Amino acid sequence: MISSPRRGxxxxxxxxxxxxxxxxxxxxxPGDRFSENEMAQRTGASRTPVREAxxxxxxxxxxxxxxxxxxxxxxxxFHYFEELYDVRTxxxxxxxxxxxxxENLADTLQPLMALWSVPEDQRLRDISGVLNLDENFHSELxxxxxxxxxxxxxxxxxxxxxxxRRLDFTKRARIDATYDEHHAILETILHRWVEPAQIMLKxxxxxxxxxxxxxxxxxxYEARRQGSGxxxxxxPAPTSGSRAGA
Amino acid sequence: MISSPRRGxxxxxxxxxxxxxxxxxxxxxPGDRFSENEMAQRTGASRTPVREAxxxxxxxxxxxxxxxxxxxxxxxxFHYFEELYDVRTxxxxxxxxxxxxxENLADTLQPLMALWSVPEDQRLRDISGVLNLDENFHSELxxxxxxxxxxxxxxxxxxxxxxxRRLDFTKRARIDATYDEHHAILETILHRWVEPAQIMLKxxxxxxxxxxxxxxxxxxYEARRQGSGxxxxxxPAPTSGSRAGA
DNA sequence: GCATACCTCGTTGTATACCAGTAGGTATGC
DNA sequence: GCATACCTACTGGTATACAACGAGGTATGC
Numbered sequence: 001m002i003s004s005p006r007r008g009x010x011x012x013x014x015x016x017x018x019x020x021x022x023x024x025x026x027x028x029x030p031g032d033r034f035s036e037n038e039m040a041q042r043t044g045a046s047r048t049p050v051r052e053a054x055x056x057x058x059x060x061x062x063x064x065x066x067x068x069x070x071x072x073x074x075x076x077x078f079h080y081f082e083e084l085y086d087v088r089t090x091x092x093x094x095x096x097x098x099x100x101x102x103e104n105l106a107d108t109l110q111p112l113m114a115l116w117s118v119p120e121d122q123r124l125r126d127i128s129g130v131l132n133l134d135e136n137f138h139s140e141l142x143x144x145x146x147x148x149x150x151x152x153x154x155x156x157x158x159x160x161x162x163x164x165r166r167l168d169f170t171k172r173a174r175i176d177a178t179y180d181e182h183h184a185i186l187e188t189i190l191h192r193w194v195e196p197a198q199i200m201l202k203x204x205x206x207x208x209x210x211x212x213x214x215x216x217x218x219x220x221y222e223a224r225r226q227g228s229g230x231x232x233x234x235x236p237a238p239t240s241g242s243r244a245g246a
Numbered sequence: 247m248i249s250s251p252r253r254g255x256x257x258x259x260x261x262x263x264x265x266x267x268x269x270x271x272x273x274x275x276p277g278d279r280f281s282e283n284e285m286a287q288r289t290g291a292s293r294t295p296v297r298e299a300x301x302x303x304x305x306x307x308x309x310x311x312x313x314x315x316x317x318x319x320x321x322x323x324f325h326y327f328e329e330l331y332d333v334r335t336x337x338x339x340x341x342x343x344x345x346x347x348x349e350n351l352a353d354t355l356q357p358l359m360a361l362w363s364v365p366e367d368q369r370l371r372d373i374s375g376v377l378n379l380d381e382n383f384h385s386e387l388x389x390x391x392x393x394x395x396x397x398x399x400x401x402x403x404x405x406x407x408x409x410x411r412r413l414d415f416t417k418r419a420r421i422d423a424t425y426d427e428h429h430a431i432l433e434t435i436l437h438r439w440v441e442p443a444q445i446m447l448k449x450x451x452x453x454x455x456x457x458x459x460x461x462x463x464x465x466x467y468e469a470r471r472q473g474s475g476x477x478x479x480x481x482p483a484p485t486s487g488s489r490a491g492a
Numbered sequence: 493g494c495a496t497a498c499c500t501c502g503t504t505g506t507a508t509a510c511c512a513g514t515a516g517g518t519a520t521g522c
Numbered sequence: 523g524c525a526t527a528c529c530t531a532c533t534g535g536t537a538t539a540c541a542a543c544g545a546g547g548t549a550t551g552c
């Protein structure tokens with residue numbers, strides 16, 4: 001059994017994924033500071049693979065380094081998330097246009113169609129499952145459009161938004177809406193109605209985005225309530241108890 | 247005199263820039279292979295900063311590594327460049343739409359307008375100068391639209407396309423056209439005519455892209471003429487004399 | 493009590509030493 | 523002559539040692 005075609009960087013990759021998971025699971029909180037040595041101990045690796053992992057995470061916008069002063073998990077920047085949503089919308093609308101111009105549209109869209117036209121009683125009900133499915137829908141929409149670079153960029157944005165979409169605590173109410181909207185969007189694309197499909201997609205993303213805005217306001221309120229007032233649009237680590245080590 | 251606010255990673259940054267320049271100036275040719283030790287000698291640094299630089303270049307798509315088999319400059323992949331052009335067009339068209347919806351449009355666009363409505367006798371004539379200006383026009387168009395993330399992504403794409411746009415040997419014939427088209431696009435945006443402006447912009451990019459296509463065909467022809475026939479869409483290092491070291 | 497200067501400790505940045513795996517040449521058996 | 527198996531040299535991956543720099547605490551002068 002060949003485990004993977006490229007064996008190199010096993011540790012660095014593992015450390016990268018570990019830290020990223022820690023951030024996504026909020027074991028590392030936005031604002032938390034740590035040093036390379038701490039992280040090396042925490043992950044059991046040496047500084048070299050840790051640094052490589054951190055540099056990748058830095059480029060992807062999850063952490064930042066001050067030259068001789070340690071690292072920190074980037075505080076939430078909601079303005080930045082808003083911008084990401086905008087770019088995401090632009091890319092997906094472009095994908096829709098491209099899809100509508102495809103020759104073998106029906107065949108291409110068939111797999112997605114199958115996923116999203118299941119009868120009501122066979123729909124997934126659990127939140128995280130639907131969240132995954134939803135993410136997959138949008139990714140596939142772009143991927144199916146056929147531009148690899150656009151797919152890569154969209155994937156990157158999706159991942160960066162995931163941390164905040166995971167907070168979407170009111171999602172349960174929107175599960176059925178999600179199924180219906182996705183199905184409707186696909187149908188519209190199948191009819192090659194470009195503008196209507198784009199409008200529907202925009203509205204769909206906007207809905208999800210409004211959830212995020214609610215969370216934003218809630219978190220800002222919480223942060224202001226218990227913290228000092230100097231946190232404009234950033235959410236600091238709530239207490240000093242959220243140490244990275246241990 | 248404070249040379250720079252962040253002093254860290256001086257060597258790694260320098261090495262990164264050096265290698266990138268080598269690639270852009272074709273001192274390192276697409277397909278060239280090299281090891282980390284060679285590159286360390288070549289740049290005078292140790293492997294650590296060299297590796298950091300290479301990882302960055304890898305993520306940006308300029309080089310690739312095979313685990314225990316050395317690095318190589320990524321061969322030209324014209325399909326990939328085509329995709330980048332597509333994404334670029336999508337982003338810039340979105341920027342145009344956003345610009346047309348701006349409140350203080352005239353003020354915002356004023357600097358660009360000043361640059362591109364100079365009388366004929368004051369226009370730049372040298373190729374590389376106009377190339378820079380042209381790149382700047384498109385970057386500013388996006389930046390002015392106000393989405394930082396979109397700007398960042400667009401900037402990244404622009405840089406990746408630069409290596410091939412530098413080959414645009416027929417540009418001289420298009421200098422006047424470039425000035426005229428940029429000016430016209432700006433005027434159209436000022437009138438808030440979204441679709442016309444987008445169409446003009448698309449056509450403008452398409453023209454530049456056709457130059458690239460010509461180069462593509464030419465280079466493929468050259469590569470096939472002197473190399474073996476197994477290079478589908480990749481351009482290998484022409485001869486074994488293009489060694490990285492020395 | 494306060495400001496300032498110094499010193500220490502911890503941080504990242506860089507260099508080097510060590511490890512593991514692979515490609516490719518070479519020798520050997522047929 | 524050919525195929526196969528081994529062996530070596532070189533690769534990137536990882537760990538560690540060393541250097542330079544900065545923040546922050548502490549002591550000292552006022």
